[in-house]
Amino acid sequence: MGKALDGVRILDFTHVQSGPTCTQLLAWLGADVIKVERAGEGDITRGQLRDIPDVDSLYFTMLNHNKRSITVDAKNPKGKAVLEALVKKCDVLVENFAPGALDRMGFTWERIQELNPKMIVASVKGFGPGPYEDCKVYENVAQCAGGAASTTGFDDGPPLVTGAQIGDSGTGLHLALGIVAALYQRKSTGRGQKVLAAMQDGVLNLCRVKLRDQQRLARTGVMHEYPQYPNGKFGDAVPRAGNASGGGQPGWILKCKGWETDPNAYIYFITQAPVWKDICTVIGREEWLTDPRYATPKARLPHLMEIFGEIEAWTKTKNKFDAMDILNEHDIPCGPILSMKEIAEEPSLRKTGTIVEVDHPTRGKYLSVGNPIKMSDSATEVTRSPLLGEHTDEVLAELGYGKDEVAALRAEKVI
Numbered sequence: 001m002g003k004a005l006d007g008v009r010i011l012d013f014t015h016v017q018s019g020p021t022c023t024q025l026l027a028w029l030g031a032d033v034i035k036v037e038r039a040g041e042g043d044i045t046r047g048q049l050r051d052i053p054d055v056d057s058l059y060f061t062m063l064n065h066n067k068r069s070i071t072v073d074a075k076n077p078k079g080k081a082v083l084e085a086l087v088k089k090c091d092v093l094v095e096n097f098a099p100g101a102l103d104r105m106g107f108t109w110e111r112i113q114e115l116n117p118k119m120i121v122a123s124v125k126g127f128g129p130g131p132y133e134d135c136k137v138y139e140n141v142a143q144c145a146g147g148a149a150s151t152t153g154f155d156d157g158p159p160l161v162t163g164a165q166i167g168d169s170g171t172g173l174h175l176a177l178g179i180v181a182a183l184y185q186r187k188s189t190g191r192g193q194k195v196l197a198a199m200q201d202g203v204l205n206l207c208r209v210k211l212r213d214q215q216r217l218a219r220t221g222v223m224h225e226y227p228q229y230p231n232g233k234f235g236d237a238v239p240r241a242g243n244a245s246g247g248g249q250p251g252w253i254l255k256c257k258g259w260e261t262d263p264n265a266y267i268y269f270i271t272q273a274p275v276w277k278d279i280c281t282v283i284g285r286e287e288w289l290t291d292p293r294y295a296t297p298k299a300r301l302p303h304l305m306e307i308f309g310e311i312e313a314w315t316k317t318k319n320k321f322d323a324m325d326i327l328n329e330h331d332i333p334c335g336p337i338l339s340m341k342e343i344a345e346e347p348s349l350r351k352t353g354t355i356v357e358v359d360h361p362t363r364g365k366y367l368s369v370g371n372p373i374k375m376s377d378s379a380t381e382v383t384r385s386p387l388l389g390e391h392t393d394e395v396l397a398e399l400g401y402g403k404d405e406v407a408a409l410r411a412e413k414v415i
């Protein structure tokens with residue numbers, strides 16, 4: 001079966017995490033992704049956080065599946081000629097260099113347009129135009145500048161970053177959508193365009209509900225579903241909400257059996273209003289159904305912490321999976337806190353291809369996260385990440401370079 005992006009060629013100038021997430025996704029959707037790296041070192045992540053000496057790290061392998069790798073010195077005129085040939089041949093150039101680096105290489109938007117007016121140039125940057133546009137940015141900087149850190153954590157603690165890579169991988173996903181949309185628009189305009197996804201913007205987009213809350217707070221001075229209500233104080237900015245749900249249905253993380261020794265023996269529990277009767281029945285507090293302090297969602301809001309305490313007295317008697325089974329029989333929304341170990345070992349995730357085992361020539365077998373997007377007519381087969389420069393000869397041959405020319409470029413350390 002074909003793939004959604006069959007025939008689309010991507011010149012992949014990305015490195016580290018944000019850009020590679022984007023191009024990996026495009027590769028999974030069927031695009032031919034040619035990753036350009038510097039000879040000798042390649043993407044810095046090949047050597048970062050290594051668990052096996054001299055072998056591409058999991059950081060690299062897990063972000064660069066289904067791609068081809070070529071090594072080219074972009075600052076050498078002969079290397080530049082190779083890249084210009086690729087610009088003419090490809091549909092999209094994706095990059096996440098520090099601001100200005102692509103221009104300094106000689107690939108300004110104007111030059112790329114001259115070479116290929118249909119080229120889509122897609123960039124991840126830390127910030128959009130404004131005071132910080134020239135700054136280099138990594139994941140946690142974006143989480144802080146995009147509003148995630150100030151709204152994550154507990155009221156009595158410092159701002160917190162989250163383990164979900166919303167700045168890097170999140171922005172890569174945004175960029176991929178922009179690229180696919182630009183390819184679609186090109187069908188009618190015949191022209192390429194610039195696509196920019198700034199990490200601050202991507203994080204803020206994912207923190208949309210917190211900007212919602214900022215405006216609610218400014219208008220009313222209080223937010224009833226936040227743990228600060230009714231006994232704590234609200235300031236003039238959205239506070240950290242601990243494990244509150246962030247939506248209209250109150251939720252919290254509760255201890256389960258074994259929590260004293262297992263750091264993940266917890267369950268997320270949502271006191272969804274339509275199943276309140278079931279919640280009271282399951283935990284044995286039927287009297288709440290008629291008690292006016294608990295009978296309606298509004299009446300419950302000032303007692304939420306007390307209610308969760310009572311529910312926790314029940315969840316502490318069950319392990320998280322048993323609790324999940326019982327609660328799901330009643331359609332009570334809840335979710336076990338799964339460790340990465342549990343996720344890695346979960347058979348259903350292996351079955352759907354969300355967790356895949358990949359074989360690598362120097363690393364051997366390892367686990368990766370497969371394509372989270374499942375399409376009925378564009379199935380994803382995850383193939384291993386390329387070795388540094390593994391496809392240089394192949395790609396140069398496709399560009400019309402003869403064997404002797406390739407050998408000469410190699411001797412001159414251009415490739």
Ligand code: COA
Binds near residue numbers: 017074097105135139
């Ligand atoms: N041949 C020759 N030179 C190459 C090359 C190649 N194939 N590939 C990269 N380079 C050069 C670049 O031209 C640049 O040179 P210059 O500074 O002289 O212009 C240099 O390598 C380094 O690029 P840079 O992007 O500045 O890397 P860095 O390691 O210093 O910074 C980041 C890393 C991530 C901070 C920075 O790239 C950045 O802010 N990117 C945008 C935001 C982003 O994506 N952040 C998240 C990363 S997960």
